[in-house]
Amino acid sequence: xxxVVASKDNIPTTAERILDAAEDxxxxxxxxxxxxxxxxxxxxxxxxSLYNHFRNKEALYASVLERLLVEFSKPxxxxxxSSELSxxxxxxxxxxxxxxxxxxxxxxxxxxxxxxxGGPHTNEIIERLFSPMFQSPDEEELExxxxxxxxxxxxxxxxxxxxxxxxxxxxxxxxxxxxxxxxDPFSEEALEQQLALVNTLLKAVFAYRGD
Amino acid sequence: xxxVVASKDNIPTTAERILDAAEDxxxxxxxxxxxxxxxxxxxxxxxxSLYNHFRNKEALYASVLERLLVEFSKPxxxxxxSSELSxxxxxxxxxxxxxxxxxxxxxxxxxxxxxxxGGPHTNEIIERLFSPMFQSPDEEELExxxxxxxxxxxxxxxxxxxxxxxxxxxxxxxxxxxxxxxxDPFSEEALEQQLALVNTLLKAVFAYRGD
DNA sequence: AGGGTATACTAACGTCCATTAGTTTATGGT
DNA sequence: ACCATAAACTAATGGACGTTAGTATACCCT
Numbered sequence: 001x002x003x004v005v006a007s008k009d010n011i012p013t014t015a016e017r018i019l020d021a022a023e024d025x026x027x028x029x030x031x032x033x034x035x036x037x038x039x040x041x042x043x044x045x046x047x048x049s050l051y052n053h054f055r056n057k058e059a060l061y062a063s064v065l066e067r068l069l070v071e072f073s074k075p076x077x078x079x080x081x082s083s084e085l086s087x088x089x090x091x092x093x094x095x096x097x098x099x100x101x102x103x104x105x106x107x108x109x110x111x112x113x114x115x116x117x118g119g120p121h122t123n124e125i126i127e128r129l130f131s132p133m134f135q136s137p138d139e140e141e142l143e144x145x146x147x148x149x150x151x152x153x154x155x156x157x158x159x160x161x162x163x164x165x166x167x168x169x170x171x172x173x174x175x176x177x178x179x180x181x182x183x184d185p186f187s188e189e190a191l192e193q194q195l196a197l198v199n200t201l202l203k204a205v206f207a208y209r210g211d
Numbered sequence: 212x213x214x215v216v217a218s219k220d221n222i223p224t225t226a227e228r229i230l231d232a233a234e235d236x237x238x239x240x241x242x243x244x245x246x247x248x249x250x251x252x253x254x255x256x257x258x259x260s261l262y263n264h265f266r267n268k269e270a271l272y273a274s275v276l277e278r279l280l281v282e283f284s285k286p287x288x289x290x291x292x293s294s295e296l297s298x299x300x301x302x303x304x305x306x307x308x309x310x311x312x313x314x315x316x317x318x319x320x321x322x323x324x325x326x327x328x329g330g331p332h333t334n335e336i337i338e339r340l341f342s343p344m345f346q347s348p349d350e351e352e353l354e355x356x357x358x359x360x361x362x363x364x365x366x367x368x369x370x371x372x373x374x375x376x377x378x379x380x381x382x383x384x385x386x387x388x389x390x391x392x393x394x395d396p397f398s399e400e401a402l403e404q405q406l407a408l409v410n411t412l413l414k415a416v417f418a419y420r421g422d
Numbered sequence: 423a424g425g426g427t428a429t430a431c432t433a434a435c436g437t438c439c440a441t442t443a444g445t446t447t448a449t450g451g452t
Numbered sequence: 453a454c455c456a457t458a459a460a461c462t463a464a465t466g467g468a469c470g471t472t473a474g475t476a477t478a479c480c481c482t
Contacts, residue, residue, distance in 0.1 A: 014429080029328050032244040035469060045430070048471075052429050057470065109327055115384050116320055117240050126390050134391060149411055157392055158408045165380035166373055173326050173376055179337050180345060181368055197369045200360055204419035205412065225459080246439060256460070259441080263459050268440065424482090431476070438469080446461070452454085 004063060015053045017043050023064045027109035031061055031119055058120075065121055068107040069128050072100060080132065087146060087206050094198055097167050102191050105171035112172045133160055149208050163202065170194055215274060226264045228254050234275045238320035242272055242330055269331075276332055279318040280339050283311060291343065298357055298417055305409055308378050313402050316382035323383045344371055360419050374413065381405055 004015045012020070021042035025034040036057055040047040054060040075096055083089060101108050111129070114122040134157065145151050150159045170177070170185070177185040184190060215226045223231070232253035236245040247268055251258040265271040286307055294300060312319050322340070325333040345368065356362045361370045381388070381396070388396040395401060 027327075030241055030244060033241060033328065036471090037469070046432080047469090048432085048473095049430055051471075112323060112327060112383060115386050116238075116323060117244065118386075122386060123390065126387050130387065130391055149415070150408065153407055153411065155404060155408050155411070158404060159412075161384075161388060161391065162377055162408060162412070165384055166377055169376035169380040169383075172323060172380075173372075175326050175329070175333060176337050176341065177372065179334065180341055180372065193366060193369060196364055197361065197366050197373060200364065200366070200419070201370075201373070201412070201416065204360070204415040208411070208415035208418055247441090248439075257462080258439090259443095259462085260460055262441075426480090428479085429477085431474100433472105433474085435472075436470095439467085440465105442463105442465080444461105444463085447459085449456100449458080451456090 004067070014043070014045070018050060018053055018060070019064055019067060022060050023068065023106050023110075026061060026064055027106035027113075030113040030117060032117075036060075062121065065110065065125065068104075068110065069125065071104070072107050073128065073132075075100065076132065085144070085146070090146060091199065091202060094163060094167070094202055095195060097164070098170075098195055098198055099191070101167055101171050102186065102194070105174065105186070108168040108171045111168065130164070133164075146206075148206050149210065150205060159205065163198065166198060166201075215278070225254070225256070229261060229264055229271070230275055230278060233271050234279065234317050234321075237272060237275055238317035238324075241324040241328060243328075247271075273332065276321065276336065279315075279321065280336065282315070283318050284339065284343075286311070287343065296355070296357070301357060302410065302413060305374060305378070305413055306406060308375070309381075309406055309409060310402070312378055312382050313397065313405070316385065316397070319379040319382045322379065341375070344375075357417075359417050360421065361416060370416065374409065377409060377412075 004019060018039065022039045025038050036047045036050055040050055054063060079093060079096065111125055114125055147156050147159045150156060174185040215230060229250060233250045236249050247258045247261055251261055265274065290304060322336055325336055358367050358370045361367060385396040
């Protein structure tokens, strides 16, 4: 796996510009529908020049993935080690991932492509993104009553998945939102409404008792 | 658009077998990553023979889409005309689409591909699947208090989208469920749990008042 | 100044793909 | 029996794609 170090001045290296272009294209069209010619065109070079920076198409894809996984894992890991699990923490976690995916929709899109079509790195993405969520920081049990009625039904992991999917499908389904709500899904107002929605939803689940 | 009539005896025509194969492949890999050779292989014929049944690749795709949209619109339209809008009706609607997408995950997968990558028929899918949900049957207003606190925040359409995404992302993210929950997402038990989850979630939203 | 490294380029390859043309084969109606 | 139609096949074409080889140019270190 090629490791691309971030250039500390604000002028990006060619490798970074390739990663940027490839990330957008892989996220939009998926692995096989993205051609190296497309990537090269965006960067402004010829496709064989890509091989000066990445061994081949698959290595480029792996690098794109690696950069995204690092970017997305960082704040969640920090949050996980900072304090005890609680309903406030879960609300905060939800707020964080909504903002993260809003700021960069590409990881959600890439993961969605991988989940739909398979591909060699699918399991790795799933493991690195989601298994941290299914174990508490210091080996404690996570079978508390955090999700109210849902926990009592044994649906706590299902609820975690559901809220994740809610957040990710917002960005993977963005064109639908644009069409049906008549609003840019990546505007600031839309972010606020999405935050209000998931927040209210989660609080409703916390508050709900009995059938 | 080629119209393929269902053969009433239980032996499917070649055109139907092509549609079946193409539906699976388009749903899994998306439009451009699916090759006519793949489709033909599944049917057990050579790819040029496909042209005896469909004008070209795009027409085949359009036919696949048409069949799915008809199949999925039918029960929802019936339900929409049968009775007044109410919270029970919404619960029933949710139950229906969960079962529908569980029985045939391909529409959700195709729509997800379309939403991610664009493509000529994306808007049509969105319109035909979702705009019926944003208007009541007989020109009534849909601004009632069906979603409790969420309606009061002006998030009613957002809530409709959210529950839809919840259902569809369950099937588009099925491999994730398999990995993290260690369970076949298309088994009967999984269906029951998914039904229980969305049901509880919706009831929680109905019941939730105030912040 | 000179030589090495990094990085761009053009040319070319083999493969796969959608599509067309032309041919064969079986079936069903007159 | 005959012929038309449907539906399969093989062969071929033109384009796109990933990848390799070989070459040119600019920068850095001594």
